[in-house]
Amino acid sequence: MNDATASRTILVWDLPLRVFHWLLAGSFAAAFATGDADRWRDVHAQLGYTIIALVVFRIAWGVFGTRHARFSAFPLAPAAALAYVRSLVAGRPAHHAGHNPAGAVAIYLLLGLALATGLSGLAAYAELGGKWAEEVHEALANTMLAVVVVHVAGVVVGSLAHRENLALAMLTGRKHGAPETAIDRARPLVAAALVAGVLGLWTGLLPTPGLDLGTGPGGSAAPARSDRHADDDD
Numbered sequence: 001m002n003d004a005t006a007s008r009t010i011l012v013w014d015l016p017l018r019v020f021h022w023l024l025a026g027s028f029a030a031a032f033a034t035g036d037a038d039r040w041r042d043v044h045a046q047l048g049y050t051i052i053a054l055v056v057f058r059i060a061w062g063v064f065g066t067r068h069a070r071f072s073a074f075p076l077a078p079a080a081a082l083a084y085v086r087s088l089v090a091g092r093p094a095h096h097a098g099h100n101p102a103g104a105v106a107i108y109l110l111l112g113l114a115l116a117t118g119l120s121g122l123a124a125y126a127e128l129g130g131k132w133a134e135e136v137h138e139a140l141a142n143t144m145l146a147v148v149v150v151h152v153a154g155v156v157v158g159s160l161a162h163r164e165n166l167a168l169a170m171l172t173g174r175k176h177g178a179p180e181t182a183i184d185r186a187r188p189l190v191a192a193a194l195v196a197g198v199l200g201l202w203t204g205l206l207p208t209p210g211l212d213l214g215t216g217p218g219g220s221a222a223p224a225r226s227d228r229h230a231d232d233d234d
């Protein structure tokens, strides 16, 4: 990057990607906080369900989204990730308008773990696989937390190395970069559809198969999960 491009900010992250990110981060934090308590079980399951839906959206957006949101823009490449980490350690970090190759590894891990944690949670909720599903679910959730910690640490290190607030860029969508690497549209309508979809899940307007929450047309009048498990609260 030369001095002229270094001082310019360009639109890199479209709005659906940013909305996805912060909904995912918030839902993960809330799901983790509610996992242990039996009286939060339905809220927890709903949060986990939201996470599964968000990841499904992100996979579609990785194919149909804007330039830096596409999976083809950040392939899973361990050798490139190592080379990037080396460039960081050497104090000469290679600049990437979109995701850097090390960040890409964390992203694929997070998306995969989010899906696996969510699905194992559904199995535990449906009491499939007995204790085993619960153990697997807990182990996956804890592994995901570890990757989140590494991810956030990577964001801090990357921000310092590039002298650019990357967390802020995930809010504004703007980063330093050459104008020809910018995206031209923020895609607000897709972001609105994503928010509407999540609201649909929470209001019961959209069905949540496999969850017995008793909300709206997708639910039933069966007793809430927390009633059935009143005996094993922590």
Ligand code: HEM
Pocket: 017, 020, 021, 024, 025, 026, 028, 029, 058, 069, 098, 099, 100, 103, 107, 110, 111, 148, 151, 152, 155, 166, 167, 168, 170
């Ligand atoms: C305070 C907490 C967090 C901050 C500051 C943060 C910040 C960021 C930033 C700056 C990026 C873009 C990285 C880049 O420049 O290449 C990113 C991407 C990402 N983060 Fe986070 N993050 C946080 C929490 C989380 C959590 C809790 C999760 C998952 C549960 C998560 C999942 C992801 C994913 C999947 C991406 C890829 C975005 C995409 O391409 O869709 N983040 N995050």
Ligand code: HEM
Pocket: 028, 031, 032, 034, 035, 036, 044, 045, 046, 047, 048, 049, 051, 113, 114, 115, 117, 118, 119, 120, 121, 122, 123, 124, 125, 134, 137, 138, 141, 142, 144, 211
């Ligand atoms: C990625 C999303 C999720 C995260 C991060 C997460 C996290 C957790 C955590 C940390 C626990 C506590 C484990 C323990 O200490 O015993 C837990 C328990 C549980 N979660 Fe999730 N969860 C997620 C998704 C889901 C989903 C989608 C469902 C159901 C639809 C679900 C159902 C359950 C159930 C039933 C338990 C209790 C298992 C037991 O009785 O030990 N979770 N979850």
